[in-house]
Amino acid sequence: MSIFSEWTSALMPHLILAPIMLPMFTAAMMLLLGEERQRAKLVINLASTLLGLIVAIALLKWSKATGGTASMGVYLPGNWPAPFGIVLVLDRLSAMMLVLTSFVALCSIIFAASRWHRAGVHYHPLFQLQLMGLSGAFLTADLFNLFVFFEIMLAASYGLLLHGSGRTRVQAGLHYIAVNLAASSLFLIGASMLYGITGTLNMADLAQSIPSVAAADRGLLHAAAAILATAFLIKAAVWPLNFWLVPAYSAATPPVGALFALMTKVGIYTIVRLWTLMFSSEAGASALFGSMWLIGGGVLTMAFGAIGMLGSQRFSKLAGYAAILSSGTLLAATGFGQNELTAGLLYYLLSSTLAVSALFLLSDLVERWRNDGSSFSPYDEDETAPFLTPELTPQAGTNFDEDEEVLVGRVIPAAAAFLGIAYLMCTLVIAGLPPLSGFIGKFAMLTALINPLGMGSSAGMQLGTPGWTLVTLMIATGLIALIALTRSGIRVFWASHARTAPRLRLVEALPLAMLLLASIMLTVKAEPVMRFTQATANMLHAPGTYVKAVMSTRPKPGPVAHEAPSLPAESAMGSATESATGSRQ
Structure with missing residues (x-):
């Protein structure tokens, strides 16, 4: 047992690199296969993604095994100490x-296995590169490599968004690319300014350097942080910089939309x-600057997302505005700087992401059912077309009482x-109604807002007008989301009794069931x-633990070179004399 523990403790630090290297090698391997080998690529993609999930669960268990700095894994890929080398945390x-x-x-790749992965080229390599960028963004500990992984993630997302072609996707994709290129430029400008002021891009070193910045440079520091934050807020879909999200996400194929539900969470x-x-x-x-x-920004984003849901009827657009609504809730809660509120928002982040992803997948099944499976594309070119099918459009003289009589005793x-x-279930989670996880997350955040001085609460903003505004909006936007989702449902x-029964494949129902079961x-x-x-939030609001773990990690010593055996003093002197004599001769 002790040998197994020693082997595990020696292996786990190196496993930190696996979420980045595994999708990178998988993407490279699939690029060597021709496009006619779609089934082989699908199997490889599924196996790699499943293995990545197993690795992530193992890392999660390792991270919560102990407390303090021991619960953090710090990996130095170049074997250079922070802040000089690349650091993964x-x-x-x-x-x-x-x-x-x-x-x-x-769940996304299982759903795509039904048909969507064949709608274009290089779907599987782009999918794995997207995972590589996402994993790298979560693990990196310096701003430069964060930018690198952001660009890998975005480059893959450009291809995934255009997967399946079509005028709507191309138009939305061009807007998406332009906005994200602008955000990347702001990222570079903000990071460069921070480096000029502090002399470092390592996150832990930045945390050490900021308190000692000269008063004359503090305004420039705040300006650099604001520019950098703008880039992240664009990716987090803050209002008014989120006009691109709903057209892009709703135009993408449903499994890509489900994966894109994670993109706003990267910004958060x-x-x-x-x-x-x-x-x-x-x-x-x-x-607490900013x-x-x-x-x-979070409050305005919440209002925009709720109004957008109220004005939408298609499930894909409802899912896009639901992503904006959840993002605004998370942003507003983050600004209070309280660990108990942060614990609630992290729980809500998990719940809302699962629900939005499930709604994107559900949109494909419902649209196909609405069109009686006649169209490969889940979206009509004419966005102004009525949501109801012609058979369900009310006609003059229609007797709804007779239609209701026919439904009595019919098996669904x-x-x-x-x-x-x-x-x-998606409606309950997104609206934050009991008994599902959306209610628990919102209830935890509301409790922390109303009782900010609870046991173990860290210093932060008190309730005040901003807090009551957020409390009111969390309740109001939940009600608006409920109305919007109920109306579309x-x-x-x-009103779908006149249609034929929907046909579902196992690979379509399974991922949706997995998300809802989660x-x-x-x-x-x-x-x-x-x-x-809560433990995660406590560590976030006590950054000394993170800083100590990163800055105290030392490189691994290299192998010791074997020295030549030393000669006796007389022999060495004699050899030196002979050498000198020979050189004079």
Whole structure:
């Protein structure tokens, strides 16, 4: 047993590199296969994604095994100490995001196996490169490599968004590329300014350097941080910089849309990571810098997302606005800088991501059912077309009472019942209604907002006007989301008795069931999950642990060179004399 423990402890630090290297090698391998080998690529993609999920779960268990700096894994790929070399850090937050990413990706690729992976070229390599970028963004510990992984992630997303071609996808893809290129430029400008002020891009070193920045340079520091934050806020879909998200995500194929539900969470993750490190309560004159901007932007984003849901009827657009709504909630909660509120928002992040991903997958099945399976494309070119099918459009003289009489005693097809239950669960989670995980996440955040001085609460903003505004909006936007989702559900499920029963394949129903089952498990296991997110939040708001773990990690010593055996003193002197004599001769 001790040998196994020693082997595990020696292997686990190197396993930190696996979430990056595994998809990179898988993508390279699949590029060597021709496009006619789609089945082989699918099998390789599925196997690699499943293995990545297993690795992520192992890393998650390792990260929560012990407390303090021992619960963090620090890996130095170049064997150079921080802040001079590349550093990868695994803590509770990054491990949680890795598991979430791998799980959603597995559900996405299973769903794509039904037909979507054949709609274009290089789907599988791009999918793996997307996973590589996402994993690298969660693990890296310096801004430069964060930019590198962001660009890998975005480059892959450009190809995935255009997968399947079509005028709508190309148009939305061009807007998406232009906006993200602008965000990348802001990223470079902000990172360059921070480097000029502090002389470092390592996140832990930045946390050490910011409190000692000269007063004359602090305004420039805040400007650099604001420019950098703008790049992340664009990716997090903050209002008014989120006009690109719904057209792009709704135009993408459904499995890609489900995977893209993680993209806004990357922006949220980066803001939470950097803001708690650089502008924590220990940052001196820069403590909690930008908190009101985060709260204000988050509140406006919540309002925009809720209004967008109310004005949408298609499931894909509802899912896009639901992603914006959840992103705004997370941003506003982050700005308060309280560990108990952060614990609730991390739980809500898990729940909302699963629900939005499930709604993207559900949109494909519902649209196909609406079109009686006649169209390979899940979206009509004419966005103004009525949501109801011609058979369901009310006609003059229609007697709805007679139609209702016909429904009495009719058995609901199993596939239709499955879709209806899945949609109901998505509605409950997104609206934050009991008994599912969306309610638990919102309830935890509301409790922390109303009782900010609870046991173990860290220093941060008190309730005040911003807090009451967020409390009101969380309740109001939940109600608006419920109205919007219920209205669309009635039009699709309640008024669908004239349609033929939907046909579902196992590879389509399985990933949707997996996402919903994960949401149920979050509800059933709410207590241990909340304990985990609370421990994660406590470490985030005590950045000294992260800084100490990164800065105290030393490179591994290299192999010791074998020295030549030394000669006796007389022999050495004689050899030296002979050498000198020979050289004179």
